[in-house]
Amino acid sequence: MLNIKYDIVGSFLRPEEIKNARAAYFNGEIDLKALREVEDQAIANLVEKQVAHGLRFVTDGEFRRRWWHLDWLKEFDGFSTKHFEKVINGVTNQIELGCIEGKISYDKNKNHPEIEAWDYLHSLAKKYDGVEAKKSISGPNMILVDHFLQLGIKDTPYYGTDIDLVIEDIGTAFQAAIQDLYDHGCRYLQIDDTSWTYMIDERFTEKVAALGYNKEEVLEWFSRVSTKALEHKPDGMTIATHFCKGNFKGNPLFSGFYDSIAEVISKLPYDGFFVEYDDARSGSFAPWAVLKETDATFVVGLISTKNPELETYDNIKKRYQEAKSVVGNNIALSPQCGFASVEEGNSIDEEIQWKKIDLLVSCQDFL
Template sequence: MTHLTYDIVGSFLRPEEIKTARKAFKDGTISKEELTKAEDLAIANLVEKEVSHGLKYVTDGELRRRWWHLDWLKEFDGFETKHFTKEINGTINEIELGTITGKVFYNKEKEHPEVQAWDYLHSLAQKYDGVIAKKCISGPNMIFIDHFLQLGNKETPYYGTDINVLIDDVAKAYQDAIQDFYNHGCRYLQIDDTSWTYLIDENFLKKVFSLGYTKSQILNWFQTVSTKALEGKPEDFFIATHFCKGNFKGNPLFHGFYDSVAPVIAEIPYDAFFVEYDDARSGSFEPWHVLKDKNAIFVAGLISTKNPKLEDHDFLKKRYEEAKAIVGDQIALSPQCGFASVEEGNCIDEETQWEKIDLLVSCSDFL
């Protein structure tokens, strides 16, 4: 995988047949089995299209998910979600937040829907020569973000206030899940974790401080659990991470530069770092100079999935070269995020989505 040159983040706009099937299932007019069949067909069509557009690494577009993160985190015992309505950007939205309800662990004895989803994706990818399936899951920090910082809890029903034991259990749950995916043939895993960018946003930091925490304290939680989660991973398992500044229906959630978090993230032994850099909000590439001497790939997210305007090929080349001068030769190109972090999707159409993919692939001439 050290030859990675371009890739996608993972999610795709939901096709109409998926939207129709999910609504029918919610309304009780089709069964879970019928929904799964509709998802299977849509994912098979998506993978075929990904390959025909020149992608070497394919995903299932997260077409089975409502949320990019919670649908995965629900795989863990001791974690549940609460439903809310919240006004975001002038509209009322249905949201969920996760909460710790007991001992957190990954039950290796039961069947996991996300592993079954991986098995299906893997079977599709194997039909094409030179194509590798990538599984995307959300990262451990999101558990802490939701329970302690979003919901404002100071303790948990099982752990009380003992953060260290909780960190150990969450890390062990991820270790077991990672091994499970490996046992099912997965060799490329992407762990998405926007939690880092919560901590570069001054408005969110005010909430952190009001709850009695410090920024360095939360960063230590994140770095510790993320590092422990990767302990014992098989040597031939390529594990990347991705983070951006939030993506709710194409709208960013956080603002700020990466300077204070990049050195912390770079110490976590990921094989690749997908980082959002599609506009001036991200600042310079300089914070990532810390990766130059590490055996890891910096994946510059230069193509926007939320702005329908198509980027200029030569401008992307210029930005790519700017990043390369700082991070070194281990560099690749990608969009800054997925096209649909939630099932409603970003504010672009499918035609634009595939034009963005074609642009990405066309940039292989300078990668």
């Protein structure tokens, strides 16, 4: 496993040239090749800047993506999305949710945009000594959340109502995708999965109950499909997971504490757990004492990517030491989430984004 002491979650604010090029592409003004050229240059600039600011693990900022999760999940056969409008915090937003439309599988012989994106990032990272590229993908639970719980669809075109078969195929498909990334040189993979924090929010668990499911049943789905996905984890590959309480244009989507899910999650065969702890909404660190019994690294997300106020070194150090007293020495530091879970980005500017990265790196003297 990689020695991780400080790290980022993945996404960065999109520069204006990316936003303009993506708008031009979707308006039919430029072709995909022209869009990719703009993205490639912006990603190269981003990697160079990450290294200059002292990051050891770099990402492509998810600059090719519209959504943090759906762009990856669209790599799977049998998966599709539905589009609709939803009012969030008084603003009407264009939303996509995933749905199962056939047998879920992953064909490594297909031309996968996310694999191409990884290959480009990997080629950039190799130019710098001591720097490792990290790929962030969305997790298998997100397919179950969107189809069965968000959309509330109980039937599927291929599986009928047999969720067990769905779980088996999703897990097997993720095994193939993980192996494909490994074969392309990926040695550090982060699997993002906010599904766990859906299940600590009372409003959402009430919705789950109204659909005829219960919390324990759904957590068992998540545990089973996540374990299946990691069943044949390649040797020498570090695989961590990240979850927060949702992040849509900088606004949280869920609330609640981790007490009811930490023990279940801690049993999953991940090498690291990136957990949101940037404000009082996260509660105490106590639920994660269970990680002392594992070899996994607890990556505590103390720096907010959605609040423009810059944290202080002293406060981060104090809270990090509080977390360390609970989880033990296998601990690292990160922001609580990415800076742009969707392409519009969070409600902060690039200057603050990089000040927060600098704060993170400056903390390495006590990590």
